[in-house]
Amino acid sequence: VLDGDYAPRSAVDIFVKDLGIIQDMARSAKFPVPVAAAALQMFLMTSAAGMGRDDDASVARLYARITGTDLPGEPQT
Structure with missing residues (x-):
């Protein structure tokens, strides 16, 4: 992300x-996994935003869009 390199090495949809x-x-074992649950929601939102086949770093791109933050290698807002 810091280098502005978003070449796919993994994929959001895999996550x-x-x-x-x-x-x-976890649900079957009645075991809480709140951090994994929050991560799943962010990856789902990123996929729904059309970045499902993009690198998992695209979650940072979604956060940047939501907050109006500019990331290296991304168009300026």
Whole structure:
């Protein structure tokens, strides 16, 4: 992110899948995973914003859009 490099090395949708599995397993065990739950929501929002196939660093891009912050390598707002 700091270098402005958002080349896909992973994908947001992979995290959505994996965090969903974690949520399901935790729910079955009645085990709380609040940080994973919050992360899942952010990855879901990023995917819904059209960045599902983009690198997982795109979550930072979504935060930047929400807060009006400029990131390296992104168009200035």
